Amino acid sequence: MIANYGYTDGSGEYYISINTSFCAECQTHPCISACPQGVFEMITDDYDEPACSVKDSFRKKLNYTCSTCKPARKSSESPLFLPCVQACVNRAIKHTW
Amino acid sequence: MILDFPQLISQWETLPVHVFTAHEKGEILTIGAGTASGAVSGAIQGTASGAVTEHWKWPEQSNVDLSMDWKKAARITAGIDVGSVSSQAVVLLDGKLYAWSSVRTGSSSPDSALKALNQALKNTDLTLEKIPYVVGTGYGRVNVPFAKKTITEIACHARGANYMGGGTIRTILDMGGQDCKAIHCDEKGKVTNFLMNDKCAAGTGRGMEVLADLLRIPIQEIGPLSLKVEEEPPPVSSVCVVFAKTEAIGLLKSGWPVEKVLASYCLAMAERVTALLNRIGVEKDFFITGGIAKNIGVVKRIERILGISALNSALDSQIAGALGAALFANALLEKEERGKS
Known part of the structure; x- marks a missing residue:
């Protein structure tokens, strides 16, 4: 399942997209500890499968929460520079902005 | 703040107040709000007509299939x-729809859940x-005291839509009271992709209720009325409910007919x-x-923009979430029974 967490507001679209079909195979879940803001958590989804998710408390302020990691990434650089994206070996995490 | 009569008269035009009128049993009949003069006149107008009509209030509904006998059902x-605006209950007998209801959510989620179930039965x-x-879902799912399990409304709407429209459904748009969800599902109604916007009430049922109240048009009539325009007007520039309301007032004052304002919104x-x-x-x-699926004015415009038609169902679109929850409950109970035997 592809889960999109985030929002659209007047300034743009701020979604973190997670392909949770990789989470069941993943044993270590490095994305959880990679995020300096602690945005991610492991949950059991509605189909009783383990899934990485964005914590409820962050879903409406991702633009601000993730801003600490964003300035270091210049637009010409690879999005892999983001710690969460880099940590997931399956490349299951994407940011829309 | 309680003012004596001379004080009230001296501040008549500027004092922000609420005025309530009540009958002999103490039940509030009318409410006026605004400046003192406006509030009193509003309350008097309400009293004169007996009670204020709340145009946003959609009718509560329920239905039961009396051809089915629950005593013969195995499960x-x-x-x-x-939900944030409405609550639904669906009862299944062996996975088949038996009874359902749709009621307005009150201030207490447990009471609303019970009210919905009692209405259905x-x-x-x-x-x-x-x-x-019993499976609980929706905004207040954690507050359904008699629910054995809670499941997100995203999964439940997909499952419910699969039952209502068949296994060919791949994209679901749930337009709820205070949020909107776009869902992809497979042939079994399992979610494969979803996106939710719950940051503001724009594009939701609550926005439509606010507009119904503002224009004093029963909410069920908004859709058909909005289609009565000869030429489609430009959309209101802001879909933020607060700003759209202000914009609608401006458009009415500039001479736009009500139908055109509705079409624009x-x-x-x-x-x-x-x-x-x-x-x-x-x-x-x-x-x-969701509730907005009943608004033909919005549905027709969505279909035109996307270039595809939405599938119709004989069942009420608003019960999809509760129906999905009941289907989950049926599958979970079956699994539980298999585990015991």
Whole structure:
């Protein structure tokens, strides 16, 4: 399942997209500890499968929460520079902005 | 603050107040708000007509299939969807729809859940105690005291839409009371992709209720009225409920007929939700759930923008979440029974 967490507001679209079909195979879940803001958590989804998710408390302020990691990434650089994206070996995490 | 009469008169035009009138049993009949003069005149107008009509209030509904006998059913399950604006209950007998209801959510989620279930069962002798598995879903799902399990409304709407529209449905748009969800599902109704915008009430049922109240038009008539324009007006520039309301007042004052204002608002709402849908893409077949699916003015405009038609269902689109929850309950109870044997 592809889960999109985030929002659209007047300034743009701020979604973190997670392909949770990789989470069941993943044993270590490095994305959880990679995020300096602690945005991610492991949950059991509605189909009783383990899934990485964005914590409820962050879903409406991702633009601000993730801003600490964003300035270091210049637009010409690879999005892999983001710690969460880099940590997931399956490349299951994407940011829309 | 309580003022004596001379004080009230001296501050008549500027004092912000609420004025209530009540009959002899103490029940509030009318409410006026604003400046002192406006509030009193509003309350008096309300009293003169007996009670203030609340145009946003959509009718509560329930239905039971009396051709089915719950006493013969091997599995009785229920799903309760406690939304921010409405609550639904669905009761299944062996996975088949038996009874359902849709009521307005009150200030207490547990009470609303119970009210919805009681409404669904009102013409039967089936009671909550005889339902072994209840699944709660929706905004207030954690506050359904008699639910054995809670499941997100995203999964429940997909499952419910799959039952209502068939296994060919791949894209679901749920337009709820205070949020909007775009969902992709497989042939079994399992979610494969979803996107939710719950940051503001734009493009939701609550926005439509605010507009109904502002224009004093029953909410059920907004859709058909909005289609009575000869030429489609531009959408209101802001779909933020607060700003759209202000803009609608401005448009009415500038001479726009009510139908044109409604068309403008419905179009803005349709554009807003299609932008959400386009983020994940639209695959055939397409289905709309939630209260706004009953607003033909919004649905027709969504269909025009997307270039595809939404599938119709004989069932009420608003019960999709509760229906999905009841289907989950049925599957979970079956699994539980298999585990025991």
